[in-house]
Amino acid sequence: MMSDFKKDLKEYAKTMGVDLIGFASQERFNGVVPEENPFVIFPEGKTVILIGKRITRGALRGIEEGTNFGDYSMFGSSWLDDNFNSSMCYEMTRYLEDRGYEAVPMFPNPVEAKKMGVPVGEGKTAPNVTPDFQYAAVACGLGEIGYCGEILTPEFGPRQRWQMIITDAEIEQDPILEERVCTQCNKCAKVCPLGAFTERKTVKICGKQMEIGNIDFNLCKKCQNGAFANRLLKSAKPDRLAALCVRTCVHELDVQKKVSNSFKKPFRRHDAWSIDIYDKKRKVKVEQ
Ligand code: SF4
Ligand code: SF4
Structure with missing residues (x-):
């Protein structure tokens, strides 16, 4: 049974x-x-408490239509991380600290930032600890890593961003998510105009086994199909949450009724656009 403390939180x-x-x-x-x-x-x-806020499906519309990238980059990315999620995370830490528990708010800095450890002399570097939020999402029972390499939740599929709180409050943990969200349809890989998916691999987190694509992120860095350079660290894995591969997953999970945040009309209503490695524009057939 859930404690009153957890219920109230x-x-x-x-x-x-x-x-x-x-x-x-x-x-x-x-x-x-x-x-x-x-x-x-x-x-x-x-x-560890992981909290998330959805990327609204409408925030992806301008990219899906190829008409507007700017508003996604704010409502779906920078404002979502820097304003909406951060103030939510901050208020949660205040809630915990008002009750006598220390609470450390954590921003989703890219894990690659750890390579930028601060020099402490004699050629040594102090670790710059950047928690792996994908690991944390699985460990907190919130989702799984889909074949597309992004976290999928039963509520929103790949449409969310996270922040974290580490606290000395002992709160009962949630069970690892048993249900499968990824249909293993492979459509995210098939649609990629750069052929960035090479093969499949198995990853295991907290006993949960997931089949995911082996992705060449160097190709994703060249992708012009809605992938963005990581805005915090250019050399890090790019942000693919609005890229063609992941938008194809948004559509697939809608159509297969795998997410609870459902809509009256499907996400993809006509053939999608794509740009290949030679800057050639083409159309991708909608697969229902
Ligand atoms: S498009 Fe299909 S295979 Fe790819 S992540 Fe989504 S559900 Fe899984
Ligand atoms: S981000 Fe672009 S290149 Fe990378 S897998 Fe997705 S569609 Fe392909």
Whole structure:
């Protein structure tokens, strides 16, 4: 049974506009490398709380139609991370600290930032710990890594962004998500005009096994189909949440009724556009 503390916290989160929330205890992070382990930042911490807010389907519309990229980059990306999610995360940390628990708010910095460790002399660098949010989403029972290489949730598929709180409050963890969201349809790979999916691989997090595509992110960095350079660290994996591959997944999960945030009309209403590696524009047939 859920404790009153957790119930009240979840209620409060809802009033703050949190769409997704999940909890994981420290043991679920045993074995995670120190540079990506949230409990290296706060060793006395007991619980990771992951909170998420949806990327509205409409925020992707301008990219899907090829008519407007700018508004997604704010409502679907920078404002969502820097304003909406951050204030929600901050209010949650205040809620916990008002009740006597330390709460560390964490922004989803790219894991590649760990390579930028601060020099501490004699050729050594202090680890710059940047938790792996994909790992945390699975560990908190919120979703799975889909074949497209992004987190899929039963609520929104690939349409969400995350922030994290590490706290010394001991809160019961959520079960690992058992249901499968990814249909393994392979459409994200087939639609990629750059052939960035090479083969498949298996990853296991907290006992959950997932089949994901092996993706050449160097090709994704050249992609002009709605992928963006990571705005925090240019050399990091690009942001693919609005790219053709992931938008194809949004459509697939809509059509297959795999997400609870459903709509009266399908996402993809006509053939999608794509640009290949030679800058040639072509049309991608809608697959229902
Ligand atoms: S498009 Fe299909 S295979 Fe790819 S991630 Fe989505 S559901 Fe999985
Ligand atoms: S981001 Fe672009 S290049 Fe990378 S997998 Fe998606 S469609 Fe292909």
